[in-house]
Amino acid sequence: MTDHRHVVHVAFDDHFLDVDTLDVDNYDITLLVDSYAAGRISKSLLDRFARVGVLNLPDGLGVEGYDQVVDQMIDLVKDFSEDFGPPVAVVGLFEYTTLPAARLREHFAVPGVDVGTALRFRDKILMKQTLREVVPVPRFWPVGAATTAAELTAIVSGLPGKVVLKPTRQAASIGVRLFDRGADLLQYADAEGIQDGYEVEEFIEGTVCHVDGIVRDGRVLFLSAAEYFLGSCFTFQNSGVGPLASVTIDDSALVRRIADFTDRVLAALGLRDGSFHLELFLTPSGDLVFLEIANRFGGEYISRHLKTAYGVDLVQESIASCMDLPSAIETPATHLELGTDRPGASGWIYCALSEKDRCRVRRVHGLDRIPSSVVFSETPDIDQLLNHELGLAVASGRFILTGASTASVKRDLRVISDVYSIDVEPDTP
Numbered sequence: 149m150t151d152h153r154h155v156v157h158v159a160f161d162d163h164f165l166d167v168d169t170l171d172v173d174n175y176d177i178t179l180l181v182d183s184y185a186a187g188r189i190s191k192s193l194l195d196r197f198a199r200v201g202v203l204n205l206p207d208g209l210g211v212e213g214y215d216q217v218v219d220q221m222i223d224l225v226k227d228f229s230e231d232f233g234p235p236v237a238v239v240g241l242f243e244y245t246t247l248p249a250a251r252l253r254e255h256f257a258v259p260g261v262d263v264g265t266a267l268r269f270r271d272k273i274l275m276k277q278t279l280r281e282v283v284p285v286p287r288f289w290p291v292g293a294a295t296t297a298a299e300l301t302a303i304v305s306g307l308p309g310k311v312v313l314k315p316t317r318q319a320a321s322i323g324v325r326l327f328d329r330g331a332d333l334l335q336y337a338d339a340e341g342i343q344d345g346y347e348v349e350e351f352i353e354g355t356v357c358h359v360d361g362i363v364r365d366g367r368v369l370f371l372s373a374a375e376y377f378l379g380s381c382f383t384f385q386n387s388g389v390g391p392l393a394s395v396t397i398d399d400s401a402l403v404r405r406i407a408d409f410t411d412r413v414l415a416a417l418g419l420r421d422g423s424f425h426l427e428l429f430l431t432p433s434g435d436l437v438f439l440e441i442a443n444r445f446g447g448e449y450i451s452r453h454l455k456t457a458y459g460v461d462l463v464q465e466s467i468a469s470c471m472d473l474p475s476a477i478e479t480p481a482t483h484l485e486l487g488t489d490r491p492g493a494s495g496w497i498y499c500a501l502s503e504k505d506r507c508r509v510r511r512v513h514g515l516d517r518i519p520s521s522v523v524f525s526e527t528p529d530i531d532q533l534l535n536h537e538l539g540l541a542v543a544s545g546r547f548i549l550t551g552a553s554t555a556s557v558k559r560d561l562r563v564i565s566d567v568y569s570i571d572v573e574p575d576t577p
Contacts, residue, residue: 152176154232155471156225156252157197158214158245162189164451164463165241170196176232180221182213199228211244211318218251225252239470241463246270246443249470260470261443265418269443272316273347275417276438282416283409285438286352290316292344300337303348304330310351317345326351354431356439358394359410359424360446360454362465364475366420370460372483373397373406375430377495377558378565392448392543393561395495396457396483398554402430403482409436419443423466425450449496449546456524456548457494458486494550495557498543499568506535507572512545514567519560524548527568533575544570 155175159182170177176198182205186194194200201224205213214221225235238258240249250266252258268275276285289303291313304311311333314324327333333348361371378393397403410426425446427439445451445462455461460477468475483494509528518525526546528534535542545568551557 152232153236154178154198154229154234155237155239156180156228156235158221158238158240158249158252159185159242160189160193161185161242162193164445166193169464169467172196172198178225178228178232178235180224198232201225201228211322214244214248215251218248221248221252222255225256237471239467241444241466241470243270243442243444243447259472261419261422266443268417269419269424269441270317272314272440275441279413279416279438282412283438284435286312287350289348291342291346291348293342294344295337295342297334297338300334300348304333307348307350312349312351313342313346314349315345316347352429352431352437352439354429354437357397357406357428357430358446358450359406359426359428360450360462361410362423362460362462362469362475362477363414363419364421364469366415367480368407368411368414369475369477369480370458370462370465370482371407371410372454372458372460373403374483374495377561378497391497391499391565393495393497393565394450394453395554395557395561396493398484398493400484403484405436407482409438413438413441417441421472422469423462448498449548452524453494453496453548454483457550458483460486492550492552493554493557494548495561496546496548497561497564499545499547499565501534501542501544501570501572503572503574504535506533506575506577508533508575509570510573511571513569513571514564517563517567518547519549519563521549521551521557521560522547522564523550528570534572536575536577544568 152175155177157177157179160179178199179197180201180203182203186202203217203220205217235256235258238249238252240246247266247270250261250263253260254263268278273290276288279285307330311327311330313333355375357375359371359373362369374394374396377395378391422443423445424441425444426441429437429439431437445466451462465475509530509532512527547564549557549560
């Protein structure tokens with residue numbers, strides 16, 4: 149038994165975290181991780197953990213995989229505790245770890261986000277059921293293998309135009325299908341069937357916005373409101389052609405409305421401490437309509453963008469929240485109060501990689517025409533290997549921009565989308 153306190157990390161992703169994330173001087177930090185991820189982490193980083201427990205996931209790396217092996221986690225943490233004492237904190241930072249982390253907290257009587265709250269942030273049916281009397285939400289219906297053709301017909305008969313079918317516990321728009329008409333959904337269901345754990349949702353016309361921040365003791369300390377531009381998670385995941393980009397909103401009145409909307413959502417769902425990634429629609433008439441929310445920092449380039457443009461590290465803030473440590477944010481603020489060009493705007497872009505198989509970079513185009521508003525970028529080297537690892541958002545290049553206005557950042561994002569590209573050729577391992 150050591151004098152340090154025991155902290156359990158559920159999974160570790162070195163795309164977001166590095167060796168400096170781990171406070172090994174003050175804590176014995178143990179890790180629960182699947183075998184694939186364990187093989188990707190460098191030995192020098194693994195050696196920083198006091199112990200590593202490798203999980204046997206029955207269904208590979210699906211979002212629900214970790215939650216299916218909580219019994220394995222409990223046994224491993226019990227074993228760790230013989231050397232390091234019972235855990236004082238459980239850190240779960242990703243979509244696939246927030247719920248199992250909450251289950252571990254409950255089992256070992258550790259403070260933090262509880263199972264009920266975690267479920268409301270994971271299950272798209274449960275979150276909308278909780279919120280439909282609080283903020284506008286799309287109409288929705290749980291569906292699955294037992295849903296009859298007559299029941300589906302009754303659902304879509306009240307939905308003119310497009311219809312959405314999506315999993316209730318996925319992330320990054322994986323598994324989402326958009327049908328132009330209800331009849332197309334009925335045809336799909338007849339031919340392919342619908343698995344359990346899905347919902348039919350009303351299609352909402354409008355701009356998809358995302359709100360990212362940190363709440364502590366029920367008070368939002370930082371909030372960034374942005375809109376997806378030149379595409380969305382859905383188009384990026386499903387088309388593989390266009391880019392995925394985002395730009396912060398410089399309309400202060402709209403940001404205030406979004407902040408109020410966010411406060412109501414967080415209070416209703418019961419999140420008092422933690423990071424959040426909220427998505428909502430801004431309709432053509434100016435209404436805000438809830439889409440979904442997660443109890444984690446945003447994926448893709450969101451956390452890197454906010455750290456670069458505004459000095460807010462949502463990854464470290466998420467860890468501090470899980471460990472009940474003080475926030476580094478001294479004064480509550482939105483993105484409008486931070487940054488060099490106040491109010492100004494900023495954004496990021498993932499340029500799509502159309503090749504889905506393992507490949508090597510042969511040429512990079514357009515770097516000499518990238519706008520001067522770019523403050524950070526990641527582009528591949530010649531002969532660099534791509535698509536050799538699993539990933540949700542593989543890109544040919546990534547850029548972060550700052551500017552005087554939302555309009556100016558949008559203009560420069562479009563320039564990057566037009567001029568930047570790479571040539572690749574297949575690579576056989």
